[in-house]
Amino acid sequence: MASAESSPLMSSDHIDDSVIEFTREFNHRYYQPLHLSILKGDWESTKAFIDNDPTALTTKISILGRTALHVAAVSAQWHLIEKLLQHMPANVLEELDFVGWTCLHYVAMGESINAAKALIAKNPSLTQIADSKGFTPLLHSVTYNRCKEMVWYLVLNTTDDRPGCPFSGPSASQLVTLLTAAGFHDITMYLVQHYPNLATISDLNGSIILNVLSKLPSHFQSGHNFAVWKSFIYHCIPVEHEYLPPNQSIIGNTIWNALQNLVPSIKLVRDTKLRHVYAVRLVNLVFSQASNMNDNQFWKSFVNPNAIFLATSSGIVEILRNCFQYFPELIWAYMPNEGYVVQTAIKNRQEKVFSLLCKMPIICKLLVMAFNQPQNTTSHLAARFVSQVESISGASFQLQRELLWFKEVEKLNHPLYKEVKNQDGKTAWQVFKEEHKPLLEEGKNWMKDTSNSCMLVATLIATIAFAAAITVPGGNNQDRGIPIFLSDNTFMIFAVSDALALFSSMASLLMFLAILNARFAEEDFVMALPKRLIIGLACLFFGVVSTMVAFGAALSMLLQERLKWAPIPIAVLACVPIALFAKLQLPLFIEMIISTYGSRFSRIY
Incomplete structure (x- = not known):
């Protein structure tokens, strides 16, 4: 043997x-x-x-x-x-x-x-x-x-x-790498608590755990985007306050146990939240163990700047928050061809990291004022076009986001820096206009195409509403010209709904017409054009709803003498196009509102 x-x-x-x-x-x-x-x-x-x-x-x-x-x-x-x-x-x-x-x-x-x-x-x-x-x-x-x-x-x-x-031999580093990469952060925490040496395992590139985690933004809340309803569930789902192995784990709320068995997507959200929570705890545990080492040279090599810049470019604000808490000096870390941490965040459009750094205003301003090679201010960095990782509906809203980001970074610079030119002889605003010229054209076409499509629907609704107002259901009294169903409550519902449909569709038409006649300058995409599109879509949606209500009321009046139950199926069927319109257009509408009126860059994470 x-x-x-x-x-x-x-x-x-x-x-x-x-x-x-x-x-x-x-x-x-x-x-x-x-x-x-x-x-x-x-x-x-x-x-x-x-x-x-x-x-x-x-x-x-x-x-x-x-x-x-x-x-x-x-x-x-x-x-x-x-x-x-x-x-x-x-x-x-x-x-x-x-x-x-x-x-x-x-x-x-x-x-x-x-x-x-x-x-x-x-x-x-x-x-x-x-x-x-x-x-x-x-x-x-x-x-x-x-x-x-x-x-x-x-x-x-x-x-x-x-x-x-x-846990201490040559294969220990590979075990930690694989466990971390697989997202088994609770298992890694368990092992680190029992074998503290695993927390400080490092190679030529620094801490193994931090290096792996800095490449996995989806393992943190800052790098995960949920739909609205999943986001609500995410914040409501309870997680264990203390770590326990699976055979000892207790989920405090039995209601959530039952719900996640009935709805598998809830279990998915809960598992994701657990992974995020344990990832943050693991990062904190690793930094805590490293900070207890007295060897100054050790932690300098342990927290390799490369991991910090990877976390910055990926937007993993949880790693950076713990890093600066235990090792504040690392905020001054500099990487060739990358610059300082704040400059890396600006180049990669990492708003959450930028917000974290802005909580240290003096340090942030000093880093922002630093020039990057070749003679670029941070405004020049923000002016560069970067393809967005996140899915943004429409080129116009991507341009809006780029403009908001540029203006936010520009606020931190001294006013004189607006006129500073790089080695190509261009100011930051000139660089922005040049880099975003194709995006401006795409945004202009997207805005026009959207407006034209919506105008067609609004025109159709206005035509129908106007025709219905002239030829009311049941006709008019021949002697006085008064509608026959005027005393009927259902007729009043029809009349009010038809009027609202006409007015809202006309308002929608005017807003879309204002978009088509706009000058389409870069600054217009920040507020003017999105606001018109939001108002136009809101009026159009209201017009669709009013039209369906008016149609349902008119049909009910004509059939109520013979079919008393007619209003019920008519109301149900009228909800179908309203629901479809809401499903198809509401996500875009909400995204536009958040992008235009939400304080995206002023929130503290």
Whole structure:
């Protein structure tokens, strides 16, 4: 039997040599029926073979040096593993195949917790046995499978003992990297609390945990954008105040337990929030551990500026907040070709990071006033066009966002800086106009196309409303010209709705006409044009609703004598186009309002 403690690191040549040597004496034809029956999951045939030849339980039955247990694990026949274990001695479970893996290494790559439990119950030392490369089953689980339940089970049943030493040996850094990248931040926290050395593991690029997290903005709340209703759920969902492993976790509110079982999307939102919460706690724990180190050179190399600039360019404000809390001097970090932190935030349009830095006004102003090569002010940096990662509906609103960002950065500069020219002889505003010229043209076309489309609908509504006002339902009295249904309450609903439809559609037409006749200068996209579009869409939506109400009232008057129940289906059907219009246009409408009237850049995060 070859144990992991004495096995050398196996190269591919060594494996080939082992296979060639083994096959010289291996009776492939004899073990083939057993091999095939295990692959098929046929326990009856497998048991019959073993009863006839008990040595087949402990011998190698494949050319890769795998035992019957290995073969069952490779073929994911979990029920066979549990049955074979009943007849197999515990020491056989430590056997390595020619690849250098035990049976538990293969089981760790699957999702059968019961198979892993059965193996570890039979031989608890299996979790410590490393493969030919020094990797324990835990590392295999994180690398190849990423089944969180399996990873948790192996973490809780793995110690830092020899020969594997998974939490202090050479593979510890890889384990931390994979756990962090997989988003298992609660597991990483658990290990860091039990093995503090994992928090300060670093390589030539600095802290491993911080370097990985700085490349994962979606693992933080600042880098995740939810829809309105999901955002509401996100802020309402409770999370555990203290960390507990899964078999000990308690969710305080049973209502949320029931809701997330009924609505899977709620569970998704809750899992996302948990990942965000644990990511922040992990960052805080890592910085806390690093700050306790007395070696000044250590933390300078531990908190590598590259990770800070990655977090800045990705907008991960949670990492930066903790970083500046424990190591305030790092706000002065400078990267060649990047500049200072605040300049990187400006170049990458990271409003949340910018807001965080603005909470330190003196430092922020000093950094903003610094020139970047070649002779660029921060306003020049803000003037550069950057393709937006976020989805912004319409080029005009992307231009609006660019203008707002430029104006906000310009406020921090000295007024004299407005006239400072870069090496190309251009001021910041000249750079902005030149860089955004294509976007200005796209925004102009988008605004005109939208206005033309909406004008068509508004014109149609106005025409219908005007015609309906002249030819009222039921006609007029021949003697006095008064509508026949004038005394009917339903007629009053029709008359008021029809008038509102006409007035709102005409107002909408005027607003869209004002857009078409605008000069379309850059400054117009900040407030003037978006405000007209918002008012026009609001009036148009009101006109659609009023038209449907007027139509429903008119139809009800004509049918109420014969069909008393007619108003009910008419009202339901009238809601269909209103709902469709709201579904298709309301998200854009809300986005326009937030973009135009929301204090995007003045909020403190």
